Amino acid sequence: MPSQSPMPPAPIEVRVMEFYSGADRSDLAGGEKDPSQTGAYQLQWRSTETHVLIVEGGRNVCHVGLVKHSVAVEGHPVPIAGIGGVLTRPEYRGCGYGRIAMKAAEAFALSQMGVDFMLLFCRPALQSWYEGLGWVKVSSSVWVEQQQGTIVQPLVSMVRCLGPKQWPQGEVRLGCLPW
Numbered sequence: 001m002p003s004q005s006p007m008p009p010a011p012i013e014v015r016v017m018e019f020y021s022g023a024d025r026s027d028l029a030g031g032e033k034d035p036s037q038t039g040a041y042q043l044q045w046r047s048t049e050t051h052v053l054i055v056e057g058g059r060n061v062c063h064v065g066l067v068k069h070s071v072a073v074e075g076h077p078v079p080i081a082g083i084g085g086v087l088t089r090p091e092y093r094g095c096g097y098g099r100i101a102m103k104a105a106e107a108f109a110l111s112q113m114g115v116d117f118m119l120l121f122c123r124p125a126l127q128s129w130y131e132g133l134g135w136v137k138v139s140s141s142v143w144v145e146q147q148q149g150t151i152v153q154p155l156v157s158m159v160r161c162l163g164p165k166q167w168p169q170g171e172v173r174l175g176c177l178p179w
């Protein structure tokens with residue numbers, strides 16, 4: 001049987017917020033300067049707009065950001081929820097908070113954003129963590145905007161289908177900075 005993350009001690013609260021400051025992020029990162037370890041890729045990012053926060057004892061312990069967007073797959077618009085800024089406070093990792101936050105983000109995307117898919121970008125080492133949550137690597141090129149022009153996303157692009165619809169095959173164009 002696959003091992004499961006231990007359940008965090010109750011009670012925890014799931015909050016959906018419009019505000020998540022740089023200070024909130026630094027606090028959650030607990031001193032880590034580049035918690036997602038993507039700094040070496042030197043990418044420019046756009047912010048997420050909705051924030052799922054897991055709060056325990058009045059303290060934020062995990063964050064998942066969402067942004068609604070429409071990407072083009074082979075030129076056809078596909079509405080998605082972009083997921084970014086996934087972060088658990090260092091001393092709380094491995095306790096299941098990340099999983100809870102990702103599932104709450106999924107529920108929000110489905111019920112409030114009305115999308116069939118979620119899309120995120122991660123470093124290769126995290127691909128398997130997302131796969132464990134039902135995400136699949138996008139095999140086609142994903143083109144993203146940067147100051148210097150449109151480039152192929154060097155990070156791993158992953159998609160999560162929220163319903164019966166299959167992710168369409170073909171080249172993906174964000175038309176904006178990644179999140």
Ligand SMILES: CC(C)(COP(=O)(O)OP(=O)(O)OC[C@H]1O[C@@H](n2cnc3c(N)ncnc32)[C@H](O)[C@@H]1OP(=O)(O)O)[C@@H](O)C(=O)NCCC(=O)NCCS
Nearest residue numbers: 005035036086087088093094095096098099122125128129
């Ligand atoms: C990635 C992250 C959000 C996971 O949060 P978390 O709260 O620790 O996640 P969970 O506790 O729900 O899941 C942890 C489980 O995933 C496993 N896991 C952790 N990293 C993994 C990886 N790279 N591949 C596969 N499994 C992984 C752990 O072993 C643990 O499993 P176990 O309980 O069976 O031992 C957290 O490690 C983090 O904040 N990392 C730094 C920021 C970051 O890299 N964010 C992602 C940006 S794309």
